[in-house]
Amino acid sequence: MLESSSSEFTHTYDYLDWLTILPWGNFSDENFDVLRAEKILDNDHYGLSHVKERILEFIAVRRLKGTSKGKVICLSGPPGVGKTSIGRAIARALGRKFFRFSVGGLSDVDEIKGLRRSYDNALPGKMVNCLKSVGTLNPLVMIDEIDKLGKRQSDDPANALLEILDPEQNAYFRDHYLDVTIDLSKVLFVCTANVVDMIPEPLLDRMEVINISGYITDDKMHIARDHLLKTTCMECGIKPEQVVVSDAALRSLIENYCREPGVRNLQKHIEKIYRKIALKLVREGASAETPEVSVKKFMIDESNLADYVGKPELYADKIYEQTPVGVVMGLSTKSTGGSTLYIETTSVEEGEGKGGLHITGQLGDVMKESAEIAHTVARRIMLEKEPKNLFFANSKLHLHVPEGATPKDGPSAGCTMITSFLSLAMKKPVRKDLTMTGEVTLTGRILPIGGVKEKTIAARRSQVKMMIFPEGNRRDFDELAYNLKEGLDVHFVDEYEQIFELAFGYNMGSPPLNFRRSLTSFMWDLLSGCFLY
Structure with missing residues (x-):
């Protein structure tokens, strides 16, 4: 009923547009098939059995209960272990929409809860934008880098996140811009952090922390063979049969170049190898239209690994072969x-x-x-x-x-x-x-x-x-x-x-404590046997 020339027309129109575009009462159908979820998780990630088990438990409880009330899970671990990709796999397994945003360095409450309409250029916060993007009220929302929240003297975004994550409060969440109640109780929140100690205590109390430790060399070998090499090969436009990476070269790459607990750096080095191979193929005249021009095979082993990734920059963790005194x-x-x-x-x-x-x-x-x-x-x-x-x-x-x-x-x-x-x-x-x-x-x-x-x-x-x-x-x-x-x-x-x-014990010329105890027990048994005899 406002005149289009009125100063309030645009603000009112935008407000009504946001109100009507949200998915009120719209929920996506969830899939509670445990076997299907297990297959998806196994295909996407190697190892991480305790994480997969916890997700399957969550699905099993929802299947027996028949409801899908939200939960707050925090995946904690070093960079590159696959925390974000695990969140995507969980969303696929459940059949939920996926939305991700990072709060690393965020220090403004308005980014989470929106800006009041009395201000110029006011807009809703991240949660309202999330619901608009996914079109359902029960998505899986991943909040990345929650251990790196910023803080200002007048604003503490941890308090705003608390209202979103707390199961006792998020059913009555109010965005400053919309100023209406939004039910977030059906949302599954998955947070990621490198160090749990940096998460504000009230937030941590609402979360179920699942620790994801780093991968050992054998794990990285499997991940590289099953995922990284195949993915990188496709992305670089190279046929799998054109490149052979030996186990010795892969192990050397992991132990001498990529010792991090995650696999992100390993992926970068593998991409570096395949980029150099792609350049060699193009110089020989190969292209997407004429891939048959070059049928040359490339063998990557320990002898020529440095030609593709350079000399190793890491030194041995073990500084001393024999630790000196002190x-x-x-x-x-x-x-x-x-x-x-x-x-x-x-x-x-x-x-x-x-x-x-x-x-x-x-x-x-x-x-x-x-x-x-x-x-x-x-x-x-x-x-x-x-x-x-x-x-x-x-x-x-x-x-x-x-x-x-x-x-x-x-x-x-x-x-x-x-x-x-x-x-x-x-x-x-x-x-x-x-x-x-x-x-x-x-x-x-x-x-x-x-x-x-x-x-x-x-x-x-x-x-x-x-x-x-x-x-x-x-x-x-x-x-x-x-x-x-x-x-x-x-x-x-x-x-x-x-x-x-x-x-x-060995250096002092005397046996260690456990050995001395065992010897004492043996001598006592021997004396007792002699006495009985």
């Missing part, structure tokens, strides 16, 4: 997966400073606290083991963690630091094939840590045979795949005394 290999995790972490300690002679500790290596506050605790515990242990050893009283120590340009933090290097201090004090190196991880208290208790799978992958990459984990992580290790645990000698400890025996 050096111990630990394990750490970061957003890109697990890695080895060396703790190096040296001393300054008396006169330069007594009993002090200097720390370098760009360590965070938590790791510096761990170093101070480790120094105190090491002094106490040395006083108990060798009371006449005055090394700690007469020397100033310098603890360093290599790769000083990389920030490091966390308490899990506590036991590694203690071992490094004791190695220096006793002038005894630890076993060369040993690595350890665990937080230590002032009384010497070993506390559980995170990232067991990532750290195990890093240990295997460095050809480590013997690992020490806290007793509290035994269950986490038992849940790992068999091929990941095969060939590893893993010890679980709850007191540092046990680590002391494992690290220095």
Whole structure:
């Protein structure tokens, strides 16, 4: 009823257009066929059995219940492990529409909930745009990079996302622009994050976190063979029979060029190989119209791999073949997966400073606290083991963690630091094939840590045979795949005394703790048998 020349005409028309274009009461038909969903997930992704199992459980519950109430799932893992593609596969398996948007760096609430109509150029937020695009009220919405939310002094987008994700609130969601109630309770939300610790606590409380750890070499070999090589070959217009990539070349590519836990970098290197082959074919006169011009086959093996991808830029994770006195290999995790972490300690002679500790290596506050605790515990242990050893009283120590340009933090290097201090004090190196991880208290208790799978992958990459984990992580290790645990000698400890025996038992000329206990039991049984006889 407004005049078209009225200043309110355009605003009112746009508002009514948005109201009428939304899919009120329109829901897509869902498919609750578990076997079909399992086939889709297996075809799209190799491994990730725990993730697939959880999705199949979700579908099974919906089939028995007959309703499709929304859920909030958070896929957490390093870059390139396939979190976004898993979301697409879930949408295909369920028969839902798929919509994705990223909130990395987002600091404006209006982008999520829209701008009020009283402002010029006002528009609805991302959720209303999502519903308009998919045309249904029960899509699968993927919210990427939720651990990288921005924040301003006046705006906190986490609060706006909370209203969208909270099952108790999202049935009555109101966009600022539309100012009407929209039911989001049927939407399946899948969030992705690299580090769960960076997600605001209220948001994390509403999510079910599914961890996706990195892939080991065998997994990457399967993924490259079954997916990456075939896809890249088609995208570059090359026939599969024209290129043969040997297993040795593929393994070398993975171990010397692409050690990341994900496969994104591996895909880039494979594309680089096929682009060079495509250029060679075109120079020989091949094209889409005349593919028969060149029937040449290309064999990629270790001998010519560098001609296609250049020389490897990565150096070995294992810096020392035999760790010297005062050096111990630990394990750490970061957003890109697990890695080895060396703790190096040296001393300054008396006169330069007594009993002090200097720390370098760009360590965070938590790791510096761990170093101070480790120094105190090491002094106490040395006083108990060798009371006449005055090394700690007469020397100033310098603890360093290599790769000083990389920030490091966390308490899990506590036991590694203690071992490094004791190695220096006793002038005894630890076993060369040993690595350890665990937080230590002032009384010497070993506390559980995170990232067991990532750290195990890093240990295997460095050809480590013997690992020490806290007793509290035994269950986490038992849940790992068999091929990941095969060939590893893993010890679980709850007191540092046990680590002391494992690290220095062979070097001190005395058998390790477990062996001594076994020997004692054997001698007791032998004496008892003689007595009975």
